[in-house]
Amino acid sequence: MEEEDECPELVPIKEKPTGPTAQIPVTIITGYLGAGKTTLLNYILTEQHNKRIAVILNEFGEGSALEKSLAVSQAGELYEEWLELRNGCLCCSVKDNGLKAIENLMEKKGKFDYILLETTGLADPGAVASMFWVDAELGSDVYLDGIVTVIDAKYGMQHLTEEKPEGLINEAERQIALADLTIINKTDLVNESELVELRDTVRVDLSQVLDLHSFDISDGVRLAEKLQLVKTHKPHLDKSMLTITFEVPGSLSEDLLNIFIQNLLWEKTFKNKAGLAMTVIRLKGILSVQQKQKKVMLQGVHELYELDETPEFWADHEPRINRLVFIGRNLDGEILKKEFISAMSNKDRVE
Ligand SMILES: Nc1nc2c(ncn2[C@@H]2O[C@H](COP(=O)(O)OP(=O)(O)OP(=O)(O)O)[C@@H](O)[C@H]2O)c(=O)[nH]1
Numbered sequence: 001m002e003e004e005d006e007c008p009e010l011v012p013i014k015e016k017p018t019g020p021t022a023q024i025p026v027t028i029i030t031g032y033l034g035a036g037k038t039t040l041l042n043y044i045l046t047e048q049h050n051k052r053i054a055v056i057l058n059e060f061g062e063g064s065a066l067e068k069s070l071a072v073s074q075a076g077e078l079y080e081e082w083l084e085l086r087n088g089c090l091c092c093s094v095k096d097n098g099l100k101a102i103e104n105l106m107e108k109k110g111k112f113d114y115i116l117l118e119t120t121g122l123a124d125p126g127a128v129a130s131m132f133w134v135d136a137e138l139g140s141d142v143y144l145d146g147i148v149t150v151i152d153a154k155y156g157m158q159h160l161t162e163e164k165p166e167g168l169i170n171e172a173e174r175q176i177a178l179a180d181l182t183i184i185n186k187t188d189l190v191n192e193s194e195l196v197e198l199r200d201t202v203r204v205d206l207s208q209v210l211d212l213h214s215f216d217i218s219d220g221v222r223l224a225e226k227l228q229l230v231k232t233h234k235p236h237l238d239k240s241m242l243t244i245t246f247e248v249p250g251s252l253s254e255d256l257l258n259i260f261i262q263n264l265l266w267e268k269t270f271k272n273k274a275g276l277a278m279t280v281i282r283l284k285g286i287l288s289v290q291q292k293q294k295k296v297m298l299q300g301v302h303e304l305y306e307l308d309e310t311p312e313f314w315a316d317h318e319p320r321i322n323r324l325v326f327i328g329r330n331l332d333g334e335i336l337k338k339e340f341i342s343a344m345s346n347k348d349r350v351e
């Protein structure tokens with residue numbers, strides 16, 4: 001993770017060109033960890049058969065290879081191309097490489113009708129947005145069409161009200177404040193009154209920037225005004241949030257796997273070296289479960305998790321392996337890996 005000291009200066013945007021030389025719209029899809037961004041992406045991709053849509057994922061931490069395989073296995077071959085923008089802080093990384101990478105992609109693959117950019121769950125979309133802005137001045141092929149924020153109906157409130165250490169922004173709040181459109185997802189997991197409460201809270205949040213909409217001239221100007229709000233550039237990466245990834249060869253029984261996950265997410269029995277309980281906010285994995293011919297995908301958000309068989313078979317001579325990503329607090333990769341390996345136990349291990 002990088003320190004961020006050089007962030008883009010804001011410059012006014014030019015008018016959007018129209019006609020044959022029209023730029024390609026980019027929609028930023030943001031939202032907290034596990035809110036449902038990828039689910040929304042997949043939905044759009046399956047619904048929009050007649051458009052060429054490029055998808056860009058901003059990866060958080062080192063989990064990129066895994067993220068990639070997870071997303072591919074969800075969406076099959078729908079994705080036009082993959083582009084990895086490594087680094088948790090888009091503000092510092094994408095500014096320099098992001099647009100170049102998009103332009104290279106277009107050179108290689110021809111023009112797209114649309115670009116969807118999924119940010120990490122901890123991204124400040126203002127920083128991502130300003131990247132397109134700076135480049136508009138330089139005459140880029142792409143322009144920012146809007147920011148869509150996905151909100152987790154079950155955990156959104158918790159994310160919004162979380163007290164952050166002095167000086168740090170609340171990512172969930174920033175994501176909502178900067179949204180052109182908010183989508184409350186996972187409404188199946190809450191009751192009507194919880195939904196109403198969340199909806200009201202989100203509205204209050206949006207109203208803090210509502211006056212900006214009133215002097216609309218173009219989207220660009222509105223965005224300019226919005227970005228003024230985020231210009232004061234506080235350190236926005238919460239350093240207590242850690243990403244751990246590891247791989248362990250072999251297969252494990254479904255029962256032992258469930259016990260491991262429940263100890264981690266429900267019982268919180270795993271502690272770091274300082275004796276603090278590990279708290280996982282987001283958990284993903286591609287796993288090798290005994291007696292299963294297909295790869296199993298693990299998805300966890302706070303204490304909810306699911307294990308689903310993917311359509312992908314383990315090939316004949318493919319080594320069986322488990323790949324996991326954990327995002328949360330007080331995490332210790334060494335200890336987690338050790339716990340996972342011991343959960344497999346010798347007799348359950350297949351090399
Ligand atoms: N019950 C329920 N679960 C959902 C819904 N939408 C998504 N999920 C689940 O929520 C989990 C996270 O979904 P993703 O789409 O991967 O979330 P994301 O925001 O892309 O996650 P990150 O990129 O890791 O921050 C998955 O297990 C989904 O199946 C929904 O409407 N209802």
Ligand SMILES: [Zn+2]
Nearest residue numbers: 037038039118
């Ligand atoms: Zn995602």
